[in-house]
Amino acid sequence: MKLFWxxxxxxxxxxxxxxxxxxxxxxxxxxxxxxxxxxxLAIETYMGEPTKYFVDMLNSSPDPRQAFENLVNAAADEFTxxxxxxxxxxxxAGTHMSAAHESIRALLAAQRALSERLLADRLxxxxxxxxxPADTSVEELASFFGTVFRGMAVQAxxxxxxxxxxxxxxxxxxxxxxxxxxxxxxxxxxxxxSVSRRPARRLASE
Numbered sequence: 001m002k003l004f005w006x007x008x009x010x011x012x013x014x015x016x017x018x019x020x021x022x023x024x025x026x027x028x029x030x031x032x033x034x035x036x037x038x039x040x041l042a043i044e045t046y047m048g049e050p051t052k053y054f055v056d057m058l059n060s061s062p063d064p065r066q067a068f069e070n071l072v073n074a075a076a077d078e079f080t081x082x083x084x085x086x087x088x089x090x091x092x093a094g095t096h097m098s099a100a101h102e103s104i105r106a107l108l109a110a111q112r113a114l115s116e117r118l119l120a121d122r123l124x125x126x127x128x129x130x131x132x133p134a135d136t137s138v139e140e141l142a143s144f145f146g147t148v149f150r151g152m153a154v155q156a157x158x159x160x161x162x163x164x165x166x167x168x169x170x171x172x173x174x175x176x177x178x179x180x181x182x183x184x185x186x187x188x189x190x191x192x193x194s195v196s197r198r199p200a201r202r203l204a205s206e
Contacts, residue, residue, distance in 0.1 A: 002084055072173065086159075092154065144175060151168070
């Protein structure tokens with residue numbers, strides 16, 4: 001995973017994979033099927049534990065503004081950790097792909113869209129709880145913060161520090177809607193459940 005994270009799909013050669021996996025080309029083919037399938041597995045792995053903080057921070061406070069501030073700070077931490085490549089594997093990958101690898105570009109675009117849906121779900125919950133104005137442009141605000149996070153990932157890859165990313169995050173939070181326009185808050189017992197990354201499983205009979 002870290003090899004693809006550091007160099008991207010097209011920047012990671014077969015020789016790189018053989019050296020990292022300590023496997024020959026035929027063994028890699030037999031084990032993973034293709035480089036594309038191995039990359040998809042790496043993305044699946046990345047979307048597990050390494051990005052768990054994303055949903056955790058969205059649910060870290062009943063106040064959506066505080067939750068987003070927590071997420072901004074957590075992203076600054078994650079993007080600059082020394083134990084893995086800087087930035088975000090999803091944000092930094094797949095924006096320029098040859099036509100032969102359209103499936104990889106589509107996979108990464110879908111993951112970025114998923115992140116924005118999670119942001120929008122949390123904002124929508126804030127509107128329903130009365131923490132955000134009723135006329136908040138939820139989709140646009142989610143897209144704005146998604147863009148901020150992707151920009152922070154690029155800045156981290158270019159060598160910006162955790163403190164510099166946090167400063168960018170503080171500026172981004174100035175776009176937060178005026179809480180004075182929000183509706184009265186709902187009682188705690190009436191609040192919708194927290195967002196979840198994983199969709200509910202379908203019943204076998206469905």
